[in-house]
């Protein structure tokens with residue numbers, strides 16, 4: 001097999017019949033026909049079709065001669081890195097960057113883990129060879145992934161990690177066939193609508209039963225996905241332009257004595273190896289490169305929405321309005337600059353071309369602060385337009401003409417004005433939009449700890465040397 005089409009993606013997921021729950025009921029039948037999943041799975045299928053139809057978004061593998069997604073490309077040169085970005089950009093342009101877990105994200109994570117096997121010593125508990133083989137399988141079959149790394153939010157105090165906490169997913173036993181896992185993990189965005197589930201213990205575990213890396217098919221016996229309520233509150237795209245197409249859903253994942261076969265166990269009961277994979281490996285720079293590439297496109301969308309609102313209601317002459325739009329433009333340009341600087345200042349490591357992680361960390365950490373401000377700006381500019389949101393049915397009813405007349409602007413009739421403002425509302429204020437804000441706040445982890453990571457790794461020697469020099473020069 002080679003890169004798949006949207007039809008193949010839908011066919012594969014629909015036949016999994018995984019154990020997925022929503023609103024107190026198990027989902028039966030084809031997942032892509034379920035109201036909550038139909039829109040987003042159609043969009044995901046469209047992404048695969050875009051990749052399939054665009055030769056520049058995939059590459060021919062030397063070993064097999066087959067076409068493989070650029071998101072699985074191991075970067076050996078800066079051109080490889082740019083090819084990876086081009087795929088993310090192409091997909092993000094189709095979704096406005098609103099699907100954070102489009103397949104490029106997790107394919108990148110697996111690729112980064114594959115690249116990091118160089119830092120893993122094979123032992124009874126560590127199996128880099130299996131990870132390499134699984135990566136090859138994922139490339140060949142163009143698998144889609146969800147992941148769950150975090151433990152449920154029971155008690156985050158520092159000493160809580162020393163508790164014998166059997167609520168979190170952990171290895172309960174091993175046998176000839178594999179490891180047996182029991183407990184829960186939080187969260188898996190797109191949980192249930194991918195081929196595979198990649199499970200990794202968040203760095204900082206203290207109990208070796210909680211230290212692992214493995215991947216299993218989504219429908220593995222004993223795994224259940226407990227989805228939050230759907231934010232696709234309306235099927236009509238005019239009414240819910242974004243949530244009807246891009247709501248990825250987020251699920252709590254429960255493992256009820258799940259057997260993970262040995263060939264899928266890459267690390268188990270090994271705190272040092274899971275930690276080294278994260279700290280010494282390429283997870284952070286490569287994954288951040290994909291994330292920031294998407295966030296740049298998403299910021300372009302926010303800028304476009306803000307300017308469209310300004311133009312629609314004729315407020316562009318006011319200075320504070322210009323300053324607000326400029327704030328988004330400055331954010332966009334800064335993100336773009338950081339992304340390109342990270343690419344250009346990357347370096348060769350272990351034979352790979354690795355983007356510079358510091359500008360990427362700065363970009364993602366800054367976005368956690370600026371994204372909520374950008375959506376706030378759109379609310380401030382849109383004002384009452386963000387709430388006078390009549391439905392398609394209203395406009396088609398006997399009062400439709402009246403509404404269209406009284407809601408018109410100088411550049412659009414009422415129905416077209418509301419179409420734009422519904423888009424603005426769906427990205428800022430709808431349940432889908434507010435989730436997007438939370439998502440960006442926590443996308444690559446908690447902002448506070450990310451800032452601490454920047455503090456820890458940022459080279460400060462030049463600044464310190466300058467201070468010493470000036471102190472020395474001061475009479």
Ligand SMILES: Cc1cc2nc3c(=O)[nH]c(=O)nc-3n(C[C@H](O)[C@H](O)[C@H](O)COP(=O)(O)OP(=O)(O)OC[C@H]3O[C@@H](n4cnc5c(N)ncnc54)[C@H](O)[C@@H]3O)c2cc1C
Pocket residue numbers: 101147148149150153156186187188189190250435438439442443444445446447448449
């Ligand atoms: C919409 C959404 C989708 C997600 N999708 C996924 C997914 O697909 N897969 C996945 O694995 N994860 C996913 N996550 C989880 C995400 O990675 C976490 O939200 C993030 O890492 C923060 O962890 P937490 O939510 O447990 O917050 P917590 O760690 O519980 O933090 C809560 C608050 O306490 C503070 N705090 C807690 N501990 C400390 C500490 N040690 N030092 C300082 N401050 C602390 C934090 O600053 C924060 O303000 C998703 C989250 C969201 C919101």
